[in-house]
Structure formats: structure tokens, C-alpha cells
Amino acid sequence: MNQNIPKLMLTLCAVIILSFYGLSQEKHSGEHKATHWSYKGETGPLHWADLNQEYRGCGSGKSQTPIDINKTYKSDLDKLKFSYSEQPLSIINNGHTIQVNLNAGNTIMIDEEKYSLLQFHFHTPSEHTVSGKHFPMEMHLVHKNSEGELGVVGLFFVKGRKNLELQKIIDNLPSEINKVKSVNSVKIDPANFLPYKTQYxxxxxxxxxxPCTEGVIWVVLKHPVEASAEQINALKKVMSENARPIMPLNKRFVLESAQ
Ligand SMILES: [Zn+2]
Incomplete structure (x- = not known):
């Protein structure tokens, strides 16, 4: 036999080793495994800043959310203009909250600035408090403007009558975490959650x-809406308690719209 065979073997081995190396590199760079965080214990809110370099703002930030809303300044802020419409339900349990994802087309005008609705999700109990008191649930409607800035509308829930729009979500809760469930036959309209009066x-x-990123405009609706105790419990059962503790106001002022 000739001497080329060991050479060939070596080359083959090198190719195999290199391609394995390549594959594993690809796997690593494609993973981007997010740091695990939670609402309790060693990965809870008091430790978020230490879990990952990128989360440092959770500890050092001076304009953090949520806050207790007590002293407010009446202002002639513009009335909110919601342009929401119905679309097929797309829902995910991301392990932290139940979230409904939305297609483009739902917008809000906040103080002459247009924002598009990306998603909404829930917290039990509420994250914001009013004069030190929690509401049993708070919904966050997360918007972005053309500059990439976020504007979030917070909506409080009190226990009362059954909320028909909310029931569509409860009836279609995903059974698996991090898997989007699309239900084309069910149409959801974020406008149906809004209270009649939209003072904020x-x-x-x-x-x-x-990562607790700052620079988010918060619009917290003053008037709560209703959901039944069973509905709020159904969401709480899936999400557990997912409210970040109240953060200091520091040198900030809370404005209150007249209308
Ligand atoms: Zn939220």
C-alpha cells in the first residue's frame, strides 16, 4: 500500500474535527441564552443587578419603575388618542407573564407623539401602587415610536364583573412556556380593555x-376596569406573583392629565 493512506486519514480526521468545532461554535453563538431571573429568592428583584452586567441599571438606575403614585401635578397634557382594532389572538407564556403579541396597525398619540402597540401583558398584583395600595392586577400595553422609544400604558384591574375580552385570553392560555399560540378564530381588540374615561x-x-432600561414614558390610567376574582386568579395561577417592588421616585414628578 502506499504512504498516502495515513496522510489521507489525517486529513479526514482534521476535516472532521474542524467541522465539529465549527458546529459547536455555531451552536454557541446561536444560543444567546438569556440570564435566568425571577420574582423570588436568589434570582429575585433585589439581585437582578448582580445577575448580568447588562442588568446593572436595575440597581443603579435613578428613574426606575414601578413607583407609588401619590403626589401628582395637574397638567394640561393632551387627551390620549387610541387607535386600536381587532386582530387574531397570538399569545405566549414567556415564563414571566402572559403576553399577547400584536401586528402593526394599533397606535396611540401620547402628548403629540405617535406610538405603535407591540404587545400587552399582565402583572398580579399591580406593579404601580396608588397612595401605597396595590390593585389585584395591572395590564401593560407596550408601544414604541419611530425613534425606538417606548411608551407603556398601565391599566389597573379591580375585582368586579367578568371581563369578556380578558376571558378570550384565559380560554386560550398556552400549555407550554415560550411557545406562541395563535388562534385565528379568536379576535382580540385591545380597545375593549380601556375604561370610558382615559385620564392618566x-x-x-x-x-x-x-435589563430595567430607562427612558420609558409611562402613562398610567387613573380609572381601573373590572375583571372577576376568578379571572384574576386564573392569570395569577399561571404567572404567580410577578410585580417588581416599588422603586424610589428620586427627583421625578408625576403629572396628572385633566382629561
Ligand atoms: Zn409589565
């Missing part, structure tokens, strides 16, 4: 989950 509190805050 307005302040500059942050995301309430890591």
Missing part, C-alpha cells in the same frame, strides 16, 4: 423587568 398619570421611568 404621566412620568418618565423604566422597564420593570431586566
Amino acid at each position: 398619570y404621566y412620568y418618565s421611568g423604566s422597564l420593570t423587568t431586566p
Whole structure:
């Protein structure tokens, strides 16, 4: 036999090893495994800042959300203009909250600035408090403007009558975490959650989950809407308690719209 065979073997081995290396590299760069965080214990809100370099703002930020809303300043802020419409339900349990994803086309005008609705999700109990008191649930409607800035509308729920729009979500809760469930036959309309009066509190805050990024415009609706105790419990059962503790107001002011 000739001497080329060992050479060939070596080359083959090198090719195999290199392609394995390539595959594993690809796997690593494609993973981007998010840091695990939670609402309790060692990965809870008090430790978020230490879990990942990118979460440092959760500890050092001076304009964090949520806050307690007590002292407010009446202001002639514009009335909110919601342009929401119905679309097929697309829902995900991301392990932190139940979230409904939305297609483009739903917008809001906040103080002469247009924002598009990306998703809405829930917190039990409420994240914001009013004069120190929690509501049993709070919904966050997350919007983005053309500059990439976020504007979030917070909506409080009190226990009362059954909420028909909310029931569509409860009836279609995903059974698996991180898997989008699309239900084309069910149409959801974010406008159906809104209270009749849309007076609001307005302040500059942050995301309430890591990385707690600041520069988020917060619009918290003053008037709550109703959902039945069973409905709120159904969501709480799936999400557990997912409210970040109240953060200091520091040198911020909360404005209150007249209308
Ligand atoms: Zn939220």
C-alpha cells in the first residue's frame, strides 16, 4: 500500500474535527441564552443587578419603575388618542407573564407623539401602587415610536364583573412556556380593555423587568376596569406573583392629565 493512506486519514480526521468545532461554535453563538431571573429568592428583584452586567441599571438606575403614585401635578397634557382594532389572538407564556403579541396597525398619540402597540401583558398584583395600595392586577400595553422609544400604558384591574375580552385570553392560555399560540378564530381588540374615561398619570421611568432600561414614558390610567376574582386568579395561577417592588421616585414628578 502506499504512504498516502495515513496522510489521507489525517486529513479526514482534521476535516472532521474542524467541522465539529465549527458546529459547536455555531451552536454557541446561536444560543444567546438569556440570564435566568425571577420574582423570588436568589434570582429575585433585589439581585437582578448582580445577575448580568447588562442588568446593572436595575440597581443603579435613578428613574426606575414601578413607583407609588401619590403626589401628582395637574397638567394640561393632551387627551390620549387610541387607535386600536381587532386582530387574531397570538399569545405566549414567556415564563414571566402572559403576553399577547400584536401586528402593526394599533397606535396611540401620547402628548403629540405617535406610538405603535407591540404587545400587552399582565402583572398580579399591580406593579404601580396608588397612595401605597396595590390593585389585584395591572395590564401593560407596550408601544414604541419611530425613534425606538417606548411608551407603556398601565391599566389597573379591580375585582368586579367578568371581563369578556380578558376571558378570550384565559380560554386560550398556552400549555407550554415560550411557545406562541395563535388562534385565528379568536379576535382580540385591545380597545375593549380601556375604561370610558382615559385620564392618566404621566412620568418618565423604566422597564420593570431586566435589563430595567430607562427612558420609558409611562402613562398610567387613573380609572381601573373590572375583571372577576376568578379571572384574576386564573392569570395569577399561571404567572404567580410577578410585580417588581416599588422603586424610589428620586427627583421625578408625576403629572396628572385633566382629561
Ligand atoms: Zn409589565
